[in-house]
Every structure is written in structure tokens, then in C-alpha cells.
Amino acid sequence: ANNSESTEQRLTEVCELLQTSIGYYDWVGFYFANAAQETLHLKAFAGEPTDHTVIPFGKGICGQVAVSNKNFVVPDVKAQDNYIACSITVKSEIVIPLFKDGKNIGQIDIDSHVADPFSLEDERFLEWVNEEVAKIL
Template identity: 65%
Template sequence: MYKSLIEDITQHLWQNPDPLQGLEWVCTEIQQKLFLYDWVGFYFHNLEKEELHLKAFAGKPTDHTVIPFGKGICGQVALSNQNFVVADVSKHENYIACSLNVKSEIVVPLFIEGKNIGQIDVDSNTAHAFKKKDEVFLVDVNRLVAAYILRSKVNL
């Protein structure tokens, strides 16, 4: 499933000139095709304010459209530049609850030319939903998205 999804994402991104529309499509495609992915979104850095801004997502709307660096899992990844998997969000003290249904989360930073510019964030309503293969898949997605953003020459 992951390989065919990567192929679909690659094909779609190279055919879509609108970056935000392309990112929305990626979120929707992943969320609809992967059973345990209940919410998928891309946050991008605002370095001046040290905040993350939600630019594209699929799933239920969230109040967390702006997240300060350091707050929650996404905010931690903005500072650490490291992938972060939370198997059970109820046991993580810095978790920001987007929904009472969310049980696990994975956040993978998005790099362009070695610089962390944002991240993909995935929530699941199932505890322990994310495995190493999910992490590898999301790193691959971010590589495609980084190339897409560079090609489109847009600042998000």
C-alpha cells in the first residue's frame, strides 16, 4: 500500500501547479487510503513568531491552527528536528489534545536544503497505531513534498 501511495503522490504533485491544493490532496489521499490515519496535516514554520501554521489537512477540523514552538508534539519537533512517535497520547505530558478520540500521534519534520521548514502530523484514534514503516513512509512523503515546494518556488 505504501509504495503505490508514494507513486500516486509523486504523479499527482508533478501534475498540480498549485502548492496548497497539492498539499490538501496529499493529506486527503493519505487519510482516506490508510485506515489508522484519522487526521493528516502539514504545519509550516513562521520563524519570526516561532510558531507553526496549519496550511493543509484532512480529517476533522482542529482549533490548533497555530502552535508555538515547543508546545505539544508538533512544537517539540519544530525545535528538535527529529521524528516523534507517541504510542499513547494519554501518557505524554506535552500532548495538545486535538480530539478526545486521538490515541496516538506521529510527527515527521519537513526539510528543504537541510532546513526544517515544517512537518507532517498524523493522528490516529487507535493507540500504538504507528510503526517504523509509517515513519519511513512519512519521511518519503516529506521528501516528495520538499521537492514539490522547491519546484513551485512558493513560501508557505
């Protein structure tokens, strides 16, 4: 419904709001799937720029969520073997799939410099954020 520029701006504002409001949300980004290419593409973020703007399905925490359709909470990134490191300061991560009309079209990805900070409350909250975001897509 919206042109891509304004959607990107709105997504960036959501990332910035989350990153500045919640102390342990150090990097917040939205990746969206290209189903034909089986890749995820970073569309908006807040925090340090990352090299990982394109992630193949199946690779890393993000790529696994693209195929599992399930929340992925990582209390300790060092304990994961299928993990793409963005920064040595990251200790933990949470990825929540974003559904539009029942389809997994992308995800919100949050990195934290804190060990094991993510609770069920974060999962429920971020599921709600994604539901709200799906309405502007």
C-alpha cells in the same frame, strides 16, 4: 516556485490521499514554521477541522518537533504531558519533520483513533512523503 494557492491544493490532496488510504490515519495535516515568530501554521489537512491552526515552537508534540528536528512517535497520547489535544477520540500521533535544503521548515502530523499503530515503516514512508512534498515547495 508555485503560487501558494496551488501548493495548498496539492498539500490538501496529499493529506486526503493518506487519510483515505491508510485506515489508522484519521487526521493528516501539514504545519509550516514561521521562523521569526517561532510558530507553526496549519497549511493543509484532511479529517476533522482543528482549533490548533497556530502552535508555538516547543508546545505540544508538533512544537517539540519544530525544535528537535526529530521524528516523534506517540503510541499513547495520555502518557504525554506536553501534548495539545485536538479531539478526545485521538489515541496516538506521529509527527515527522519536513526538511527543505537541510532546514526543518515544517512537518506532517498524523492522529490516529487506534492505540499504538505507528511502526518504523510509517516513519520511513512519511519521511519519503515529506521528501517528495519538499520538491513542490
